[in-house]
Amino acid sequence: MNTDVLLDVEHMTGFLIERSSKRMKQVCQQILKEKGFNITVDQWVVLQELNKNDGQGQIALANSTFKDAPTITRIIDLLCQKGYVERINNPDDRRRFKICLTQSGDNLVSDVGPHIIEFRKKAYAGLNQAQLTNLKQSLNHIFDNLNAI
Amino acid sequence: MNTDVLLDVEHMTGFLIERSSKRMKQVCQQILKEKGFNITVDQWVVLQELNKNDGQGQIALANSTFKDAPTITRIIDLLCQKGYVERINNPDDRRRFKICLTQSGDNLVSDVGPHIIEFRKKAYAGLNQAQLTNLKQSLNHIFDNLNAI
DNA sequence: TACAAATAATTAGTAAAACAATCATTACAT
């Protein structure tokens, strides 16, 4: 691994990861807005996770969405205001809430879902299964490296 | 491309891109803090770009760092406060500033640089040149797809 | 039982990102 690589390819790689990540969020947000959905991409990620696994506590939700606790608190606040989610008291542990989709939230997930599927199709168009697998593996490899630092 | 793929691999891919991007920034920020540098990762990105090409206007700087104009305005404000950068009036076009590294900023880039190289080595350890090239290509492919939406 | 440690969630402060709107200056078009 020579210096050229460090200054060229690898330098770009970090930039390219962040750039694609940002652009995905930008375009996805644009689609949500165009289709008339009054949520952010990060709020969508939380709703989608609740749709897969309803009634999680906030820390579990934070872990599964890779956000931290204060961020989840605020996203839940906003989703509660919008009526898509509610905090249910947990009698077994009064420190903890169960975060649950409301009927309205459940309907929203059903309405938004197809647009997200469509978005993903366009985003990954032209990449074959092997390329997607390699991409995933490399990203996971980098992630694991980082966690070991 | 079947539905399973859309719900599994491709779904994860977007998440994995964002997760690696966030983790890179987190770890890099931690290193900057540990080493006693009083700047954020985003401020570092701007300093590094100025080091490569000093005296750019803010819009050029925004494009080369993939940030928008208001964000650059605020980052430059902070870097000016810290004395690492200055806004030089451009007599040819009084709308425009030349953003220049100060001596202090130049020294900072020299001091931080080696730590960033070291960080990148660790982040990409175990990936060979072909894997890095594939990663780059896939990320660029996705980015291009997104720009066509 | 009582006290300390751990856990779940919240709050506060700063930084960054997105978007829209605004202001000053410059370029262009009649």
Place this chain on the structure above:
DNA sequence: ATGTAATGATTGTTTTACTAATTATTTGTA
């Protein structure tokens, strides 16, 4: 030459990220 459009930068607002500190509750231990 004047008016309009385009450009560079700033400001305002909302959301998210990170850190640190705080509160309430539960767990573990002496």
